[in-house]
Amino acid sequence: MAGTDSQRELIANGPAIVLVEPQLGENIGMVARAMANFGLAELRLVNPRDGWPNEKARAAASRADHVIDGARVFSDVASAIADLHFLFATTARPRDNFKPVRGPVEAARELRARHGGGQKTGILFGRERWGLTNEEVAAADGIVTFPVNPAFASLNVAQAVLLMSYEWMKAGGEGVKPVSPEQTPATRAHLDSLFAYLDRVLSERGYFRTEDKKPKMMDNLKALFTRPGFTVEELAVLRGVLTSLEKFSPKQPKGKAGEGEG
Secondary structure, eight states: OOOOGGGSOOOOOSOEEEEESOOOHHHHHHHHHHHHHTTOOOEEEESOTTOSSOHHHHHHTTTOHHHHHHOEEESSHHHHHTTOSEEEEEOOSOOSSOOOEEOHHHHHHHHHHHHHTTOOEEEEEOBTTTBOOHHHHHTSSEEEOOOOOTTSOOOOHHHHHHHHHHHHHHHTTTTOOOOOTTOOBOOHHHHHHHHHHHHHHHHHTTTTSSGGGHHHHHHHHHHHHHTTTOBHHHHHHHHHHHHHHHHOOOOOOTTOTTTTOO
């Protein structure tokens, strides 16, 4: 006799699903159900509008209780992704930055490769009504867009999660590349520390020119530094170089001191 669902081994691994300011508990529940269908279990919620836990979410999850019970709530995106080594952001809107753009198939293969190499990965999904901000997209390593009908391009968050979860399951173990034991992939927390340092030293030196241009310029810097997928060791070298430059004070040429005085 065929085994029941409760007798089958539960598949639960893969990238974290991060929902930014989800509104309806029902939507969160449908996301949990989609995740469970295709072997994902780690759900992270950033400021859910109706609070957490949410019984409407549990009801809509249709027995994906392990996802609901394990869901974690964060106050902001930065803390929700701080421990991740690699992050995709999902968005349909064109963005003026340097981020590589992937389709869901290609993105799932890259996630499989990084997951197989021991990296912690995640996928960022935006608000039901208007998605992600430019700053939130800038925090990711790449963008995922879906090949939808341009005349009717709107996907709800559960549909978007379902598509990515399906592609994750379908991708299997393709392209797995082990990470060198001498190299440790940098997490978002490592990168955030570098960005905070850059913000300070560049502000002190007038790099941003005017305050209104600063957010866009910082977004571009974040896009530049998240794109290559730095390791902890590489960031340490870069940080050391920048710190050395910050401390450097050029010596005046001999015979120049005091010229023009008196």
